[in-house]
Amino acid sequence: MSTETLATAAVAEGRPMDLLRFATAGSVDDGKSTLIGRLLYDTKSLFTDQLAAVEAVSAARGDEYTNLALLTDGLRAEREQGITIDVAYRYFATPRRKFIIADTPGHIQYTRNMVTGASTADLALILVDARKGLVEQSRRHAFLCSLLRVPHLVLCVNKMDLVDFSQEVFERIADEFTAFAAKLDVPDLTVVPISALRGDNIVSRSENMPWYEGPALLHHLERVHIASDRNLVDVRFPVQYVIRPQSTTVTDYRGYAGQVASGVLKPGDEVMVLPSGFTSRIAAVETADGPVAEAFPPMSVTVRLENEIDISRGDMICRPNNAPAVAQDIEAMVCWMDETRPLQVGGKYSIKHTTRAARAIVRGLHYRLDINSLHRDESATELGLNEIGRVRLRTTIPLLADEYRRNRTTGGFIIIDEATNRTVGAGMIVETP
Amino acid sequence: MTSAAYQVTHLDALEAESIFVMREVVAELERPVLLFSGGKDSIVMLRLAQKAFAPGHIPFPVMHVDTGHNFPEVLDYRDRRVAELGLQLVVASVPEALASGLVREPADGTRNRIQTPVLLEAVEKHRFNALFGGARRDEEKARAKERMFSFRDEFGQWDPKNQRPELWALYNGRHHPGESIRVFPLSNWTELDVWHYIARERIELPSIYYAHDREVVERDGMLYAVNEFLPARAGEDRFKARVRYRTVGDASCTAAVRSDADTVEKVIDEVAATRITERGATRGDDRVSEAAMEDRKREGYF
Numbered sequence: 001m002s003t004e005t006l007a008t009a010a011v012a013e014g015r016p017m018d019l020l021r022f023a024t025a026g027s028v029d030d031g032k033s034t035l036i037g038r039l040l041y042d043t044k045s046l047f048t049d050q051l052a053a054v055e056a057v058s059a060a061r062g063d064e065y066t067n068l069a070l071l072t073d074g075l076r077a078e079r080e081q082g083i084t085i086d087v088a089y090r091y092f093a094t095p096r097r098k099f100i101i102a103d104t105p106g107h108i109q110y111t112r113n114m115v116t117g118a119s120t121a122d123l124a125l126i127l128v129d130a131r132k133g134l135v136e137q138s139r140r141h142a143f144l145c146s147l148l149r150v151p152h153l154v155l156c157v158n159k160m161d162l163v164d165f166s167q168e169v170f171e172r173i174a175d176e177f178t179a180f181a182a183k184l185d186v187p188d189l190t191v192v193p194i195s196a197l198r199g200d201n202i203v204s205r206s207e208n209m210p211w212y213e214g215p216a217l218l219h220h221l222e223r224v225h226i227a228s229d230r231n232l233v234d235v236r237f238p239v240q241y242v243i244r245p246q247s248t249t250v251t252d253y254r255g256y257a258g259q260v261a262s263g264v265l266k267p268g269d270e271v272m273v274l275p276s277g278f279t280s281r282i283a284a285v286e287t288a289d290g291p292v293a294e295a296f297p298p299m300s301v302t303v304r305l306e307n308e309i310d311i312s313r314g315d316m317i318c319r320p321n322n323a324p325a326v327a328q329d330i331e332a333m334v335c336w337m338d339e340t341r342p343l344q345v346g347g348k349y350s351i352k353h354t355t356r357a358a359r360a361i362v363r364g365l366h367y368r369l370d371i372n373s374l375h376r377d378e379s380a381t382e383l384g385l386n387e388i389g390r391v392r393l394r395t396t397i398p399l400l401a402d403e404y405r406r407n408r409t410t411g412g413f414i415i416i417d418e419a420t421n422r423t424v425g426a427g428m429i430v431e432t433p
Numbered sequence: 434m435t436s437a438a439y440q441v442t443h444l445d446a447l448e449a450e451s452i453f454v455m456r457e458v459v460a461e462l463e464r465p466v467l468l469f470s471g472g473k474d475s476i477v478m479l480r481l482a483q484k485a486f487a488p489g490h491i492p493f494p495v496m497h498v499d500t501g502h503n504f505p506e507v508l509d510y511r512d513r514r515v516a517e518l519g520l521q522l523v524v525a526s527v528p529e530a531l532a533s534g535l536v537r538e539p540a541d542g543t544r545n546r547i548q549t550p551v552l553l554e555a556v557e558k559h560r561f562n563a564l565f566g567g568a569r570r571d572e573e574k575a576r577a578k579e580r581m582f583s584f585r586d587e588f589g590q591w592d593p594k595n596q597r598p599e600l601w602a603l604y605n606g607r608h609h610p611g612e613s614i615r616v617f618p619l620s621n622w623t624e625l626d627v628w629h630y631i632a633r634e635r636i637e638l639p640s641i642y643y644a645h646d647r648e649v650v651e652r653d654g655m656l657y658a659v660n661e662f663l664p665a666r667a668g669e670d671r672f673k674a675r676v677r678y679r680t681v682g683d684a685s686c687t688a689a690v691r692s693d694a695d696t697v698e699k700v701i702d703e704v705a706a707t708r709i710t711e712r713g714a715t716r717g718d719d720r721v722s723e724a725a726m727e728d729r730k731r732e733g734y735f
Contacts (some may be wrong), residue, residue, distance in 0.1 A: 019443040048709075050574075086596065087571045088577045091623045101622055112598055120601040179500050227440055241456045253488060259453045259602070264439065288484035296439045299454040300485075301536035313460050336621040352603050355460070414603045421584075421607040423597040 020226060023117035023150070025110075025141040026127030031158045035127065036090060036103060040220065042203045045092035053124075066098050080086040087117050088205070097234050106164040111386035112337045113372070114141060115426055118148035119412065122226045123153045126285070130163045130193070133173050139180055140371050146184035147388070147428065149408055151229040153181065154190045156217065160209065161195040166209045183374075185405070188224075205395060228401045230297050234402065235263030236324060237317035238354035243302055252384060255286060255302035256311055261354065261409035265295045265317075265432035273311055273321040274400045279320055280307040297409075314356035316410075323411055325432035330360075330393040331367075334383065338417065338424035342382040343391070349424070353399050353413035357415040360415070364392040383425075390430065404428035444630055450483065453477075453602060456484040458563050458616050459492055461606045465563035466556075469495035471507035472681040473638055474567030475621055477627055479514065482565075482635055485582065492578035494521035496561075498552050500544040501528040501683040502662040510639040512684060525555035528734075542662075543686045553589045559671075562613045563606065571623040581620050587611035591731055594686055624679075625704050632697045644677045644695040655688035 026032040040046040050360045074269035090101040104110070118124055124145040128138050138155075147154055155177050163169045176190040181189050192201055193212055200206035201216045216222070240258040265271075269282045285295045295301040303317060311317075318324060336343050347362045368389040383389045399413035404411030415425035439494040441449070467482060481708050482491045497511060507655045515522045527544050530536045535554060536547040541681050555563065570577045580596055582604040597605050608659070631638065651671040652733040656676055657663055662685040665671050676689035677700070 013570070016440055016442045018440060086578045086593070088574075090577065091571045091621070093443075093625070097546065097621075098626070116598045116600055120602075175636075187655045202677050218469075230439070232439060240453070241488050243486060247490065247509045250488045257456055257485070259449060269507050288487035294439075298446055299441065300449040301485075350607070352605065355457075412601045412603065414600055414605065416605055416607060421605070421609065423599075425604045428597070 008246045017093070017097060017102065018226075019098050020123065020221065021100045021120040021121050022081075022123040022125055022221070023101065023104055023114070023145075024125045024127070025104055025114055025117075025145075028139075030127040030129050030368075031196045032103070032127050033203075035125075035156065035158065035194070035202070036101060037195050038199060038202050039101075040090065040092050042199065042218070043092045043094055048366055066075060067343055068270055081213055087113050093398045094218070094222055099221065110137070110140070110150060111144065111335060111388070115335045115337075118150050119408075119426065121148075121150045122229060123152040123154060123221070123224060123263070124150045125156060127156045127158050128173060128177075130157050130159045130166075130169055130173065134180070135374050138177070142177070142186070143184060143343060143371050143374070144183055146181075146186050149428075151226070152188045152190070152224050153186050154217070154220065156196075157191065157193045157197050160200060160206075161198050165193075165200075165206075167209070170209075170212070174322060190214065190220055190224075192332060210413045230294060231262035232264055233262070234324075235265060235269075235317070235319045235324055236261040236402070236407065237263075237265060237303060238356070238400075238410070239311055239313055239315045239317065240355045241313060242311065252293045254308070255304050256317065257300070257302045258355065259300045260295050260297045263319075263322075265292065265301075268290075268424070271305070271317050271363050272323060273305075273309060274316045274318060274323060275326050275329045275398055276310070276315070278307075279308045280305040280309060282306075282400055303351065314354070316354065318400075323399045324407075326398045327432035328395045328398050329363075329432070330395060330399060330427075330429055331403065331431040332391055332393060332413070332429045333388060333425040334382040334415070334428075335388045335426045336424065337426065338422065340419070340420075341424075342387075343415075344382045345379045345431060348418065350416040350418050351393075351395065351413050351427070352416065353401065354410055356397075356399065358399065359396040359418075360393045362391055363394050364421060366390040366392070391427070393427075399432075401429050401432050403430065403432070444626065446482070446635060446684070447622055448630070450602075450621065451478075451481045452485040454616060454618040455482055455565070457604055458565070458606065458614075461484070462563040462582060462614065464491040464559070464561050465565065466555060466559070467491075467493060467495045467560040468563040468567070469497055469498040469511065469640055470567075470681065471497070471511040471514075471520075472567065473627060473631065473642060474569065476636060476638060477577075477622075477630055478565060478567050478618060479518070481633055483518070491518060491520060493565075494523055495558075496523040496525060496564075498525045498548050498555075499527060500525070500683045500685075501531075501604070502544060504641055504681065504684050504709060505638070506641050506677075507681055508638045510637075519599065523555060525551050527551050530554070531733065544683055545686055548683075549589070556589065556613060562608065562614050564613060566615055566617050567628075568617050569619050569621055569622050570617075577670060579617065579620070581617055582606055583617065585613045585615055589613070593731070617690060624703070628697065628701045628704050639681065641681065641689075643697075643700065644675050644692045646673055647689065648678050649674050649676060649689065652688075656686050657693065658684070659677070660684060696711045 088103045092099050095347045104117040112181045126141045157170050157173050170193045194201045203218045205216050239416040243257050244256040268284050272279045283306045285292050286302045345362050345365050351360045367376035367378045402410040411429045413427045414423050530551045536550050580599045648659045650665045659665050677692040678689050694703045
């Protein structure tokens with residue numbers, strides 16, 4: 001039975017199959033595309049016409065082997081120039097899980113793409129070439145994963161076949177990376193020796209590396225525990241849309257629709273609505289399929305309250321004794337993503353935070369961070385494309401915010417250029433004084 | 434309290450994400466429309482839209498870009514569904530655009546490419562600024578790089594090298610007058626996810642999605658139904674085969690696959706076992722070149 005058929009069987013039996021989003025980082029030389037091709041191929045998620053198309057193009061270009069990078073490089077310019085421009089999303093499933101891969105290119109615009117891919121990832125997979133060991137880029141990727149608070153990190157030491165499956169080589173790289181990661185905020189690190197090309201330790205444990213006692217990569221991806229990564233403590237429900245049907249059959253209905261950012265909401269719970277501070281109780285938590293006893297992330301639901309209070313999009317439902325900060329002065333790490341104009345002190349922008357839109361002025365730039373050395377340059381006056389720095393913002397209306405390290409949904413925001421409407425920056429709230 | 438109790442299945446997670454995206458569009462963009470072809474993906478979108486705004490009704494119209502080459506079963510389905518839900522239906526008609534001279538009939542008779550100007554004209558006429566499409570990233574590699582909120586300039590064009598970064602669930606729908614956003618709530622769904630959802634929700638589909646007997650010809654390795662839009666060519670053998678459609682598009686360029694799957698469960702088994710992508714198996718329009726889809730999208734295709 002193929003894995004997809006097994007997946008079908010799992011669903012049919014009612015065995016829950018959950019969802020894991022992971023980002024991959026590394027350059028083409030590290031064998032990232034080969035690894036993704038291998039995962040898709042070995043889980044039977046690669047289709048014969050896709051493979052045939054790649055083989056034909058590879059042959060036409062005179063490649064010596066089937067270039068699996070062509071699978072993910074979907075755009076004409078990418079194939080012509082042999083580069084990857086943008087984040088590509090790939091899908092595969094096993095009986096236990098459905099996987100969404102955000103495949104981020106290693107070279108071009110790596111920071112912007114990596115930050116984008118990592119923002120939604122439960123896990124990040126960093127590849128290094130066993131012959132080369134850690135390179136500057138590996139450290140950069142690890143830093144970005146920690147900045148974006150990706151809960152799980154996997155370092156794949158690839159091309160083990162080219163170092164005679166040497167335990168010594170593997171351990172040296174693993175130790176060096178572990179020491180580096182200890183300086184960062186990396187909650188969970190796993191290191192796996194693999195050969196993506198030959199399939200060692202991808203789906204099953206490799207016979208070539210009997211000294212390795214850990215799991216094969218896919219085994220780890222299938223079983224890594226992500227349920228407790230979610231914050232089920234702090235109730236945060238950003239109101240997205242107010243449902244008030246104007247019809248003759250449904251009258252006097254008023255429900256607050258949104259996706260639970262964190263915490264668990266139940267009928268009867270006492271809640272507070274920000275920014276007004278009014279309190280009420282949850283009368284019902286509803287979906288189109290009927291009321292539910294509890295709502296938790298990532299459910300999209302409609303909350304009804306016992307009292308009629310004025311609530312609109314951008315407000316936040318929380319608990320009276322556990323509320324986010326209501327703040328107009330925001331300290332944040334900002335990754336700048338615009339190639340045309342740098343972030344400058346005094347600059348005015350639009351920001352989007354949860355379902356709330358505001359305008360903001362950059363009051364100060366404390367430092368620019370060198371993401372290779374982690375050195376802080378306090379003389380910096382602006383942030384250019386792919387640069388990261390700590391910024392102080394003043395917003396026109398208060399944000400209902402938590403620290404990003406505590407809550408990725410209520411701690412993250414995007415910066416929008418008001419003239420071009422482009423998304424020019426990503427912010428992670430450090431402090432709300 | 435253990436976190437294990439608070440788990441959702443992958444289908445629940447996908448549904449929650451799609452509903453969030455739809456609500457976000459309605460909250461932020463004044464004139465959305467849902468592209469409804471009567472195909473399974475747009476049918477699933479319609480179900481998600483019902484759920485997103487319940488107990489209210491769906492707060493936007495639907496639009497069908499009608500090439501004139503329709504499967505009658507699909508057209509019937511469309512009209513029935515629209516009436517049941519009390520929706521406003523906008524038809525952007527290719528035959529009318531041919532008559533008015535907006536577009537010209539291509540030499541090969543397939544109307545896929547000339548849909549684009551017809552779509553764009555309807556968007557302009559109705560001043561729609563957000564278009565829900567049922568495209569999925571697993572369908573095609575140009576689509577694998579498209580955003581959930583895909584910005585289009587005043588010509589409806591997609592610039593793949595100049596896309597807005599999309600972080601967390603913070604979608605940027607801002608645009609200037611004349612520009613628009615294409616929104617793809619099913620971006621993260623696969624063909625198999627769509628079928629599992631159809632089974633779970635007991636969603637009715639046009640009958641051509643299930644195995645039936647049909648007179649076909651074999652062309653370029655694919656089975657095409659013989660109909661008024663697609664007559665058999667000289668030398669082509671017409672024969673009866675048991676087939677179903679994996680995708681529903683223009684009847685002149687959408688092929689069927691051999692199948693005995695006459696129930697949703699059997700279709701799921703087949704989809705799970707198949708090793709050919711749905712567009713590769715059934716769409717003559719995507720076989721034109723390596724970058725056929727990318728080129729059409731750049732011009733303003735879905």
